Amino acid sequence: MLDFMRDLLAPNRPRLMIKPDSAYSIKTPLVPANSVAGRSLVMVIAIMTFLAALTAGAATLISDASIDWRGEAASEASIQLRPTKGRDIEADLESAANIAAKTRGVASVKIYSKADSEGLLSPWLGQGLDLQELPVPRMIVLKLDTKARPDLSKLGVEIVSAVPGASLDDHHIFISRLGDMARAATMISLFIFILVVIALGIAVASATRAAVATNREIVEVLHLVGATDRFIAREFRRRFFSLGLSGAVLGGGGAILFFAGIKLLSNSWRATAGGDQTEALFGDFTLSPTGYGVVLLLIACVAGLTGYLSQQIVFRHLQQLNE
Amino acid sequence: MLDFMRDLLAPNRPRLMIKPDSAYSIKTPLVPANSVAGRSLVMVIAIMTFLAALTAGAATLISDASIDWRGEAASEASIQLRPTKGRDIEADLESAANIAAKTRGVASVKIYSKADSEGLLSPWLGQGLDLQELPVPRMIVLKLDTKARPDLSKLGVEIVSAVPGASLDDHHIFISRLGDMARAATMISLFIFILVVIALGIAVASATRAAVATNREIVEVLHLVGATDRFIAREFRRRFFSLGLSGAVLGGGGAILFFAGIKLLSNSWRATAGGDQTEALFGDFTLSPTGYGVVLLLIACVAGLTGYLSQQIVFRHLQQLNE
Amino acid sequence: MLSFENVGLRYGVSPETLRDITFEIAPHSFQFLTGPSGAGKTTLMRLIIMALKPTRGIINIFGKDTERLNQEEVTATRRGIGIVFQDFRLLDHLTLYENVALPLQVQGHEESSYRAEVTELLRWVGLGERVTAPPSVLSGGEKQRAAIARALISRPKLLLADEPTGNVDPTMARRILRLFVELHKSGTAVIIATHDLTLMDQYDEARRLVLADGRLHIFE
């Protein structure tokens, strides 16, 4: 209390009439909490985060699916035996299977029966064909341990030397084609993700700039009543960080819900032919932990970005005021 | 000129000192042209339009590609002939081909030689297999006129009755599988497009609201100095329509440039395996006229939406002022 | 041309700011509106231009009950009123010239029909050199004079001026008062809200409306 004022106030207004101190207090943040520009910033951030999280999720889905495809292909190899006159093919199959089974890294060995092999061929030779008389090649399918793949070239040599007319197919052409395809798909989705993240950055930056601009008057007043640059910038960063966080959580959370919803839907789609196709392409739409990790990282980055940008913009404005 | 003022002004300031009328004139639009909020609105609109145009383009690419796949499959059929003891397979092939060639809607007929057929089989039977002794089925490939497809079931009956052991395959299982797949892909891309368009709508609406909010003072002053609601709303709609148009042209134009760039890039990619794969999936990345049409439509809609929204927001604000 | 009948106004849940206000403003009349700070002078003016609706009572303006006016009529009525806001309310993105021309521009008049008038009026209030400046670079008094020019430009039938000389020097205040008086003599009804006793003393013929404790006292 300014001392002289006590005297001025004293006669007609007794000290007792003053309201208790606690009746008033500072509650409002110095940077307005609920302006239109602020809410719009939250919406823009939410939408951009949603889209970015969607592309990130799609990218991980695609790359996961492609890993699945390749993994499946890479975890198998096959030995083919062509019937040769004068050899007992069943015995050859047995010995080739034995060699394979003894090799480290081969998890299981399965000899396809003649009927199985014919079944594999029938789509290509026509159903009604009588294959009895045909020298149909026979197959042994090897499941490989993907963690400790066997040395297939060595195994190939061993088998060929033990069983003439046998050949080992490690699917490497198929795998490398699949690999190219998967790499292309992953690259495209990554590229789109980067595009969306750039768009996110630009949108957040310009919406933040607009929201800060509506508070320019506040910056100036705070400055002139004796607030340090650091204090002002900190108030803005704090406020805009929380705006960014709300937006990012809204958008990222929306994306997670979206993926959850799609998974539910895909379960009911599965019956339909179209659903089957999409599932074949994209797996069962289950976002991997990586996917969730990326979305969470995105949320943190967006909130941080918003806070950082607002601080920078305010600092720059303050610098202009200072010179 | 207020009449009495002439007298007041007269003595010490001769009329001649007044600057020529044309020195001053009204040039500034009543709604500010270059505010931070306005520029931010343009950026947000540009980005959202870009993303929407991108998804629209991708959707048309995918649906075009799927039409290509299906078109290719649908423009072919094949006749398979299994060798039967006691019949001259070459003669049967000739007569089946003749029947097919005479049918309306069959554009061309090609008989695969024995070597061709063996070539088709070799990946499945193994390279070294001597097929000389095998009764390999033979093929006739028919190119169909897609505009006037022949009645394949009738053709099938004709061929089977003329050449026992022949069968006509119109690829309909393959086509319907492809169709399911294409429908699924198109549905997904359409779904994403709709999602992005909704996001676009929300983003534009909230950014417009924020930009209008910064001009609230102007609305009030115009109102109180005697502007009609219609006049004010029109000024806002005009201004925001042009903001929306700049943003939409920027974003849509960016997307068109983007597709042009991708096409150029894909030409240089084509050599690589990954490029081949993506091209197989997406065609040659050439946006169809439909694609361009959708982007242009998008630009018009976004500009219209921005103008309309700003008008509505201003109208609502005016209504509040009026009551 | 303007009459209040038992008008009361309450902001939100607070006690009535204006209570049972009844008065009449004749055409061609001149009055000062005064009263302590916070008495309700600005509120009264906002009632007159219909920026605010009374909680009770009837306001008649230009012969019409404001309660019954539709939107077009409200606008038409406002075009007959010129107002100098206490806080000026100039548009910062427009030049001074454009600000002053605003009431005519929004009425759809041809610019050539008022260009000379606008520049001359600006010269008269001492802003002849600042015609193309934006209001943000003006001094307090300069803004106030620009606001006055904007209120006068459309030759209103009724002029409301809220504390129009609070930011100008006594010489300029006299000059502005002279402008208002001339306007009044040429047929406009004038209401000037002011705290400035010196100003009021300079024009004795004016009626004085004094607001205090929500009630209006009239001294003819």
Add this chain to the structure above:
Amino acid sequence: MLSFENVGLRYGVSPETLRDITFEIAPHSFQFLTGPSGAGKTTLMRLIIMALKPTRGIINIFGKDTERLNQEEVTATRRGIGIVFQDFRLLDHLTLYENVALPLQVQGHEESSYRAEVTELLRWVGLGERVTAPPSVLSGGEKQRAAIARALISRPKLLLADEPTGNVDPTMARRILRLFVELHKSGTAVIIATHDLTLMDQYDEARRLVLADGRLHIFE
């Protein structure tokens, strides 16, 4: 504690608004700054709080050349100055209480240490009933008084008041002047920019600084 030496200020390319201004403000002194509208009173005050840099000349404040201050020192200096802006510059999203407490809040003081002072000061300027209102619902005079309270709350060594009574009635103006005088007597140097001759006449002991045509004339 404050001195100007041959200070000149030019806005953009226009002729100098202030020319060769040289004066000194002693601690515990009281002065009115006057001059016609647009003379440069507000400009002079903006130079003092370093919201503006002079085009030429030297400004010394609290014994330091303003040209040589770094950012922290500028802030520290500003904390020694209280200022009433001509256009108030209250923050509309804060309550009156929060607005007045602002200078202490940004200095990082504990709220409990100033709560009583803030409410009492608001009561003194007649705003005891409006403590929790936002500035946007206040009358012109009420805003002005809130702005005065904000300038006083941190007990500045130097008080700048730009047209602090332009929107209040003569009684309130006297009351505010009395507040300034008491503040001055308790040790603050006071500069009041005003057009109000009646106000100036009420305190004869004050120095008068008169700005005209960009030059300063001092009447002790």
